[in-house]
Amino acid sequence: MFNLAILSRGSALYSTQSLFRAARLRNYNVRVIDHQLCHLLIDGDHPQVYYEGEKLVGVDAVIPRIGASMTDYGAAVIRHFELMGVYTATRSEALLLARDKLKCLQYLSANGVPVPRTFIAGSPAAVPYLVEKLGGAPVVIKMLESTHGVGVILAESLQTAVSLAEVFAKLNQPVILQEYIAEAAGSDVRAFVVGRSVVASMIRVAAAGEFRSNLHRGAESFNVKLTHHETNLVLKATRLLGLQIAGVDLLRSDRGPLVMEVNASPGLEGIENTTGVDIAGAIIDNTYAGASRLRGKKR
Structure with missing residues (x-):
């Protein structure tokens, strides 16, 4: 029996449920684990993960669904599974990068x-020059940590761009200035x-x-x-x-x-509903194949 764990803080979320159903359809043993409640043992011997008061054993593969606010600890949990020899569908270093x-x-x-032309502004004083180098306003202003469009702003004038950079500076946040692709x-x-x-x-x-x-x-x-x-x-x-x-x-x-x-850690709901593609099933199949390859290397 293939034993799969989905790391997710929300067992009722669409993506988590879609993956869970796809695994059950394949008769896999699957459970949802809240990675925030995983406790990592480091003792100089064999790394272990404890969850709900018990040591996790027999896990063949892990599919991480790590939210942006839990990136660092989520990556640490993934890394611990990697050290235990468990296949992880997303590697810890790849998530962090x-x-x-x-x-x-x-x-x-x-x-x-190829990426959009982008400047990282270390000081608000440089913003007028940087906006000019990007071709002038409008420009897109981003925070280093943004998701679902939060922290992403279209500055339609130079003054707006400068004002936003000043606010970011007060928050000790560097500002990302990116060209606006009008077309x-x-x-x-x-x-x-x-x-x-x-x-x-x-x-x-x-x-x-x-x-x-x-x-x-x-x-x-x-x-x-x-x-x-x-x-x-x-x-x-x-x-x-x-x-x-x-x-x-x-x-x-x-x-x-x-x-x-x-x-x-892309969401499944929008793209599955738009395209009709069983993406969750593809993820489960790819994870099973990866875990099987890893098992073969251990023999």
């Missing part, structure tokens, strides 16, 4: 992945990668009066077919980051597709 927006963009760009017209493409394949893709179009194309903010979504170039770009980005499961967000610009972000 993808969650660090600045480091992720630096790494992708250094390896030839994308408030839309982006989400490509869902499982293993070495893009299993589904959709285009998201922002609601009227909104430039952020997050479904949580009322955007509409439609099934879309990626070009051959876009597919190769998406797979290259996930391969570089070491991710088996990822949501890659693309902007279609006049100079070609640009990777805006790589999500290491």
Whole structure:
């Protein structure tokens, strides 16, 4: 019997439930584990994870569903399972790299992945010069830690950009300034990668009066077919980051597709409902295959 654990703080969440059902359909033994309640034993011998007062044993694979607020501890839990020889569908270092927006963009760009032109402002005083170098307002302002569009603002004037940078400075937060891709017209493409394949893709179009194309903010979504170039770009980005499961967000610009972000714990609800693809099933199958390969190496 294949023993699978889903690391999730919300057992009733759509993505968690979808994965749970897909595993049960395959007659796997599956349980949802709240990673915040996992206690990690480090004793110089064999690492162990304790949960609900008992030592976790016999786990063949783990599928992490780690929220942004729990990144550091979630990664520590994943790393502990790795040290125990358990297959993890998302590696701890891959999660940390993808969650660090600045480091992720630096790494992708250094390896030839096209991304939007981006500045990191160390001081608000530099913002006028940086906005000019990006082609002038409007520019997109981002916090280093943002999710579902929170902390992402369109500065339509230089003064707005400067004011936002000053606020960020008071919070001891560096500011990310990114070029605004006008031709994308408030839309982006989400490509869902499982293993070495893009299993589904959709285009998201922002609601009227909104430039952020997050479904949580009322955007509409439609099934879309990626070009051959876009597919190769998406797979290259996930391969570089070491991710088996990822949501890659693309902007279609006049100079070609640009990777805006790589999500290491992408939601399933919007894209499964839009495309009709059983992404949860693909994740379960890929996880089983990965765990089987790891088991074979141990023999």
